[in-house]
Amino acid sequence: MGTLNINPEIDDQFFNSINPLDPEEFRRQGHKIVNFLADYYQNIEQYPVCSQVNPGYLQKLVPNSAPNHPEPLEKILEDVKRDMIPGITHWQSPNFFAYFPSSGSTAGFLGEMLSVGFNVVGFNWISSPAATELESIVMDWFGKMLNLPHCYLFSGGGGGVLQGTTCEAMLCTIVTVRDQMLRKIGRENFCKLVVYGSDQTHFSLKKAAHIAGIDPENFRVIPTTKANEYTMCPKSLHLAVLNDIKEGNIPLFLCATLGTTSTTSVDPLRPLCEIAKTFGIWVHVDAAYAGSACICPEFQHFLDGVENANSFSLNAHKWFFSTLDCCCLWVKDPSALTKALSTNPECLRNKATELNQVIDYKDWQIALSRRFRALKLWLVLRSYGVTNLRNLIRSHVNMAKHFEGLIAMDTRFEIFVPRKFAMVCFRISPLVLCRVSTKFDHEEEVNKFNAKLVESINSSGKIYLTHGVVGGTYIIRFAIGASLTHYWHVDIAWKVIQDHANALLYQGSV
Amino acid sequence: MGTLNINPEIDDQFFNSINPLDPEEFRRQGHKIVNFLADYYQNIEQYPVCSQVNPGYLQKLVPNSAPNHPEPLEKILEDVKRDMIPGITHWQSPNFFAYFPSSGSTAGFLGEMLSVGFNVVGFNWISSPAATELESIVMDWFGKMLNLPHCYLFSGGGGGVLQGTTCEAMLCTIVTVRDQMLRKIGRENFCKLVVYGSDQTHFSLKKAAHIAGIDPENFRVIPTTKANEYTMCPKSLHLAVLNDIKEGNIPLFLCATLGTTSTTSVDPLRPLCEIAKTFGIWVHVDAAYAGSACICPEFQHFLDGVENANSFSLNAHKWFFSTLDCCCLWVKDPSALTKALSTNPECLRNKATELNQVIDYKDWQIALSRRFRALKLWLVLRSYGVTNLRNLIRSHVNMAKHFEGLIAMDTRFEIFVPRKFAMVCFRISPLVLCRVSTKFDHEEEVNKFNAKLVESINSSGKIYLTHGVVGGTYIIRFAIGASLTHYWHVDIAWKVIQDHANALLYQGSV
Missing domain, CATH: 3.90.1150.170 (Aspartate Aminotransferase, domain 1)
Known part of the structure; x- marks a missing residue:
């Protein structure tokens, strides 16, 4: 560092010539990009x-x-x-x-612009309270629009979080129930844990389970048939679970899909959840694509039974005008999620967290850093209206x-x-x-x-x-x-x- | 769906009144937000x-x-x-x-605007070739600016990828070496794998290791001292590794830090990597904050020894004008990474992938979907210049x-x-x-x-x-x-x- 010589005057001259956030230059160039994209x-x-x-x-x-x-x-x-x-x-x-x-959408774009412009790092409440609070509020708004059971809303003891993608949402929920189970059965039984999907479940499930350390041999693919319109057959699931138990394995996690990738099939939530409940299996409902349709009352019957699942996610960046990335995840038991994913390093200690008055969303996701994604969802909801x-x-x-x-x-x-x-x-x-x-x-x-x-x-x-x-x-x-x-x-x-x-x-x- | 009646005319009238991407409305509102942020x-x-x-x-x-x-x-x-x-x-x-x-920075903001405006989902090459190719190119550009050893560049057999955050980069590399090791030692020895950091290593390492299924009991924290300026002491690492081997554990992964969170200490890469090499331990260098400084020749000596590590990451959103999120990860052996993280579902099959002519970045990260993040790094590099x-x-x-x-x-x-x-x-x-x-x-x-x-x-x-x-x-x-x-x-x-x-x-x- 011997080459560094402090000379505030020279540094300031240089800085003024290149100021990377000069408001007037920002304005000039920003308008150019808006025009460029409008022309595009x-x-x-x-x-x-x-x-x-x-x-x-x-x-x-x-x-x-x-x-x-x-x-x-x-x-x-x-x-x-x-x-x-x-x-x-x-x-x-x-x-x-x-x-x-x-x-x-224009609204989604504008929300993202505001988020990028403020460029806050909303890992915990204090790092930017509005980022956390608006997220909780719009997740409750959205949940109500979907007619999600009250138990998924903050106002009902559950809650929602914005993640990047479904794979991350699945990974977070798998880790949550994996940890719960390992506490019960001991880590030596890790390789007995089983995850269930159908041959139509998105491949993100397999990847998420794999990342979480589930033995790929224990990834069960329930076959579907054309006669069943490629939905997961509850009876087949039941048999697979029974078979696993017979073999000494431990059923852990089931992903049911509302709108599969290949044919937008909808797995029958109610009977699947009933089986899962009997065996203590966590059910995640992946509604990445079709979840957005459930803001229309005529589609809400597809959610029938979701009150018996444990978590539900949809990608607002797919069919909800919110630009990439914006995966909405709701869980019924946030404390289970945060038990698995929370960290409390000294550098982030603060009064609000210690008094347990606030949500620290870093404990609801994989990463520490997080963008102010709620703004774009908020702008979409307000600019267009339900x-x-x-x-x-x-x-x-x-x-x-x-x-x-x-x-x-x-x-x-x-x-x-x-x-x-x-x-x-x-x-x-x-x-x-x-x-x-x-x-x-x-x-x-x-x-x-x-x-x-x-x-x-x-x-x-x-x-x-x-x-x-x-x-x-x-x-x-x-x-x-x-x-x-x-x-x-x-x-x-x-x-x-x-x-x-x-x-x-x-x-x-x- | 009985309530749906197709009437193109009515639908079109409605659509014209609300068109969520009407170019002129986009232009009008976009300018407003630019002014709002410039004023901010x-x-x-x-x-x-x-x-x-x-x-x-x-x-x-x-x-x-x-x-x-x-x-x-x-x-x-x-x-x-x-x-x-x-x-x-x-x-x-x-x-x-x-x-x-x-x-x-203005450039980072504009790059993000372009990325959000195009709103492509760049999971594989064909889904938007420019998104993949520009990413590889700017990662090589950036690597050269840092004077990273050739083995980390695409031109040298390695390669770089843009991820969201350091925690994701760590998780991807841990999963990579975890899988390599499990293939050798068998899954029944999963709980013997050990991850090493110091008491100054970012807590993301512990979280990433935990998500990947490493036993929290096997997370080794090497204590640092003021005398050593809070850097990881190679001798202490060596002793910890020897002790683990004695106890029947399997040393797997070491995170060395270039610029710790509390004091910006720099772990001595060369001796740490030498020890790791002896025991076949993967070394990830977390340069989240201070890595950016290494574009200046006077800081590049801190990278001494990085050629013996396996992966290196820095957050361009921290100190490189690139707005959140933009974590740059370079690896020496991309095939190891993709072996752990690749998926090849039917719905994404395409000629370019099958002919092995292209990079599919979904296989370099956790999620499937990914934004066109390279644009912002490209705009920063070109707008300001090295x-x-x-x-x-x-x-x-x-x-x-x-x-x-x-x-x-x-x-x-x-x-x-x-x-x-x-x-x-x-x-x-x-x-x-x-x-x-x-x-x-x-x-x-x-x-x-x-x-x-x-x-x-x-x-x-x-x-x-x-x-x-x-x-x-x-x-x-x-x-x-x-x-x-x-x-x-x-x-x-x-x-x-x-x-x-x-x-x-x-x-x-x-």
């Missing part, structure tokens, strides 16, 4: 929805090391346009029907219904499972393909053809959709929910799908 | 740095449930001003000297040196440990207190007095600083690094500290 949304349909670049494209366009000297924002934004945008898959495009939506939010969800559901109707009119296609929310699963019907060639008597060839169709559609760049494989069948998923999607986009998408199907069926090398 | 930075010194509200203050100010109808942004921003700002602890204030800085970033870091270090000089001139205070970076640890000297009252012969009373001083200063709202306790001694931490801090803020802060010390020493009820 205006022009978003010009870009191929799914990026068409080749692996390694960017390395060829950028220097090998960071620049020594500052570059103006104008130049950087040119580079964003020229180098980044072609490499972006446009999740905000109205023609994005892939995966599940990543629903952006009535409009319900109607927005309904408009997506209606568009999916409309799309389903279009498919039903074209006998070359089949709906694979009944639509529940705003996602439609379909494929080119094997009956039609069989008429084209006898090779399509084999399911594998039918799958290949449908995969080829998806690939052909996506490389057009006009729309983007993705697939699933359930019970050996390749299905095409059409998920509506991008905030800019209108009916006419759905109609055009359907035309694109038909055109590519035509090309493959009648002109291509089937 | 302009006026930030008007607010008490540490929030002075009482627990539960917000509940009294807001309704019990979300509004049914939309509220205009103007009203919401009024509420932010009236209800939120008093509850915010102003981490961006130039008078914030608490914890470690949460260094915001030379200015070094000088910004140096200006903070110089200010800390200046503050140290001020303390040295006032014999009532003592510097507790030599300053290394931009944080100064000090306290009212026990020698001075002893002259005031004989009760100060007891260390505990000296501690209490210093704690009282901190409390008195913080309740003034003029500046905010926090404390640490090392080896039984309560110390006051003065951490410089808020982006708006100038020399004159340091001078004023010193005056505030002196005034409160005077009041307590000479007018108060000592």
